[in-house]
Amino acid sequence: MKPATIERLREAVDALGYRPDFAAQTLRTGRSSVVTAILPGSVTGFPTSTLAAAAEVAGEAGYHMEVAVVAGPSTVRAQRAAELLASGRSEGVLFLGDSPDGGVPAGYGSGAFVVFDQFDDKLRGVGQLADATPVADAISGLAEMGHRRFLHVAGPQDFVSARARRETFLATIAEHAADIEGLESAGVIVGDWSAQSGYDAVAQRQEIDFTAIIAANDVVATGAVRALAERGLRVPGDVSIVGWEDREMGRFMSPSLSTVAVDRRAQGRAAMLRLIALLRGEEAEQADVPVTRLIWRESTGRAPKFP
Amino acid sequence: MKPATIERLREAVDALGYRPDFAAQTLRTGRSSVVTAILPGSVTGFPTSTLAAAAEVAGEAGYHMEVAVVAGPSTVRAQRAAELLASGRSEGVLFLGDSPDGGVPAGYGSGAFVVFDQFDDKLRGVGQLADATPVADAISGLAEMGHRRFLHVAGPQDFVSARARRETFLATIAEHAADIEGLESAGVIVGDWSAQSGYDAVAQRQEIDFTAIIAANDVVATGAVRALAERGLRVPGDVSIVGWEDREMGRFMSPSLSTVAVDRRAQGRAAMLRLIALLRGEEAEQADVPVTRLIWRESTGRAPKFP
DNA sequence: CTGTTAGCGCATTCAT
DNA sequence: ATGAATGCGCTAACAG
Numbered sequence: 001m002k003p004a005t006i007e008r009l010r011e012a013v014d015a016l017g018y019r020p021d022f023a024a025q026t027l028r029t030g031r032s033s034v035v036t037a038i039l040p041g042s043v044t045g046f047p048t049s050t051l052a053a054a055a056e057v058a059g060e061a062g063y064h065m066e067v068a069v070v071a072g073p074s075t076v077r078a079q080r081a082a083e084l085l086a087s088g089r090s091e092g093v094l095f096l097g098d099s100p101d102g103g104v105p106a107g108y109g110s111g112a113f114v115v116f117d118q119f120d121d122k123l124r125g126v127g128q129l130a131d132a133t134p135v136a137d138a139i140s141g142l143a144e145m146g147h148r149r150f151l152h153v154a155g156p157q158d159f160v161s162a163r164a165r166r167e168t169f170l171a172t173i174a175e176h177a178a179d180i181e182g183l184e185s186a187g188v189i190v191g192d193w194s195a196q197s198g199y200d201a202v203a204q205r206q207e208i209d210f211t212a213i214i215a216a217n218d219v220v221a222t223g224a225v226r227a228l229a230e231r232g233l234r235v236p237g238d239v240s241i242v243g244w245e246d247r248e249m250g251r252f253m254s255p256s257l258s259t260v261a262v263d264r265r266a267q268g269r270a271a272m273l274r275l276i277a278l279l280r281g282e283e284a285e286q287a288d289v290p291v292t293r294l295i296w297r298e299s300t301g302r303a304p305k306f307p
Numbered sequence: 308m309k310p311a312t313i314e315r316l317r318e319a320v321d322a323l324g325y326r327p328d329f330a331a332q333t334l335r336t337g338r339s340s341v342v343t344a345i346l347p348g349s350v351t352g353f354p355t356s357t358l359a360a361a362a363e364v365a366g367e368a369g370y371h372m373e374v375a376v377v378a379g380p381s382t383v384r385a386q387r388a389a390e391l392l393a394s395g396r397s398e399g400v401l402f403l404g405d406s407p408d409g410g411v412p413a414g415y416g417s418g419a420f421v422v423f424d425q426f427d428d429k430l431r432g433v434g435q436l437a438d439a440t441p442v443a444d445a446i447s448g449l450a451e452m453g454h455r456r457f458l459h460v461a462g463p464q465d466f467v468s469a470r471a472r473r474e475t476f477l478a479t480i481a482e483h484a485a486d487i488e489g490l491e492s493a494g495v496i497v498g499d500w501s502a503q504s505g506y507d508a509v510a511q512r513q514e515i516d517f518t519a520i521i522a523a524n525d526v527v528a529t530g531a532v533r534a535l536a537e538r539g540l541r542v543p544g545d546v547s548i549v550g551w552e553d554r555e556m557g558r559f560m561s562p563s564l565s566t567v568a569v570d571r572r573a574q575g576r577a578a579m580l581r582l583i584a585l586l587r588g589e590e591a592e593q594a595d596v597p598v599t600r601l602i603w604r605e606s607t608g609r610a611p612k613f614p
Numbered sequence: 615c616t617g618t619t620a621g622c623g624c625a626t627t628c629a630t
Numbered sequence: 631a632t633g634a635a636t637g638c639g640c641t642a643a644c645a646g
Binding site (some may be wrong): 326330332333335336563 | 638639640641642
């Protein structure tokens with residue numbers, strides 16, 4: 001265009017206060033520039049920072065992120081996602097909160113979707129979001145401190161992340177058992193992420209026949225610590241415990257919780273980047289910054305009766 | 308319409324798989340059916356359940372809730388809100404995360420907005436969302452247990468809720484001072500909602516010249532408890548402490564935290580109901596269910612040296 | 615009560 | 631390099 005024309009245009013824009021109309025654009029192009037984050041009706045613990053990071057990435061890519069709260073089982077959420085995509089309201093869906101095992105049924109029209117903490121094709125990305133390797137590190141570290149019998153209080157097994165941690169727990173125990181005399185699992189108790197589940201796991205146990213607990217998260221760990229105290233056991237004097245999440249309160253509790261810090265923002269960013277890459281038919285760039293980090297604090301120490 | 312026509316129509320809908328097109332609807336009517344929740348760039352503690360409840364209410368009212376993360380000072384967020392409303396992208400804006408004191412500048416076109424935890428006209432709704440009366444109840448209860456000198460570790464004073472609690476703290480102390488010999492404030496320390504701020508408030512104090520702490524929230528309270536322990540003081544033996552929020556970890560900590568439970572979902576619901584009422588030009592229904600509730604647990608007890 | 619019609623503001627194609 | 635013309639799918643207003 002001629003510079004003169006471009007200037008004339010700019011003037012007109014200024015004079016009339018012109019702004020492109022999203023609705024007309026959408027109608028004409030057939031692309032809504034909307035992506036939808038679907039949250040289960042029962043959300044409680046899902047971190048806002050993850051959601052916010054996803055929204056931020058969406059915004060930077062020119063998309064608007066809508067939040068839809070859908071109650072009921074995961075099949076209903078899948079249904080809703082299919083509707084959103086088929087109706088053209090939304091170009092892509094991000095499933096948050098939990099990751100149903102069965103995956104997502106077909107029939108998604110032209111849209112794309114990503115299940116948070118679970119990447120479907122070729123399982124790429126699992127290494128980022130559902131990474132459970134810190135569990136292995138925790139067990140190794142505790143073994144060095146003399147611990148031999150480990151209890152795992154797991155999260156609900158329909159969460160990919162909870163499943164990954166449980167599997168890593170069992171695999172790591174099995175691996176070390178070959179090398180280290182007497183190292184074994186004292187069992188896996190499946191809880192529901194709640195402090196109560198950690199409390200119950202310890203309180204209802206006949207005998208405390210372990211010296212270390214790998215808890216599903218810091219909240220569960222807190223429940224377990226309390227139950228141990230009520231049985232007259234000290235942390236870490238008698239039992240060591242490792243949580244997950246690095247909650248602020250865990251840093252200041254007594255004892256402060258050893259835990260796995262998780263970069264929530266990085267998780268949200270990665271998930272949305274993946275969705276947007278899918279929408280554009282590009283390859284998602286794999287961030288190589290680890291999103292988890294094991295932190296040793298006061299709740300872990302030498303196993304009792306260790307020379 | 309004739310039942311015959313209605314049937315003929317239904318058949319056609321089924322046959323063609325007709326679904327109304329949102330974009331066309333928006334273009335034609337000029338109403339986007341979108342409301343936007345604006346989150347500051349630095350969100351950390353804002354509860355997802357509040358956001359989810361707001362989204363749920365929006366959905367039920369036929370609106371789509373979008374999330375926009377806007378970094379920078381509150382003026383920038385206000386600017387962005389103005390753009391969203393002026394461009395017609397969004398019909399209403401809900402400011403979340405913090406509530407800048409200065410309020411929101413004019414120039415909002417035809418849109419409506421609601422600042423979370425702060426209702427502007429006639430100050431209705433403040434009673435619901437920024438209600439600080441539990442602080443008064445806590446002080447009264449502690450006074451009955453013999454406490455006379457109270458410290459308040461407050462939240463940042465650009466949060467309406469933090470300001471309301473501070474003011475209620477001072478007012479309640481003044482009120483009781485008239486009746487009860489020796490009852491007084493040991494001071495207000497303004498923090499930033501962090502555990503560190505609670506820790507510092509106690510750790511940096513020359514002398515522990517109080518027997519009760521009203522903390523901005525449970526996280527702050529946790530920091531304060533830790534600092535007290537490090538000074539060799541027991542909770543509640545030497546100092547009683549009350550938090551705010553009823554975090555799950557606080558229920559299982561030792562000592563478990565006395566606190567003010569807040570119905571996060573109710574807060575999100577109320578805020579969005581208000582926004583939607585504004586959009587429709589109706590009066591918002593005032594829910595009369597209280598959103599806060601004082602809970603006494605182990606972190607509070609009789610003042611030391613009380614007969 | 616039903617059938618017809620005219621734009622909403624844009625992107626795209628075809629003429630200049 | 632610019633201008634003019636055609637729908638996208640709907641709603642509202644009107645005609646039958």
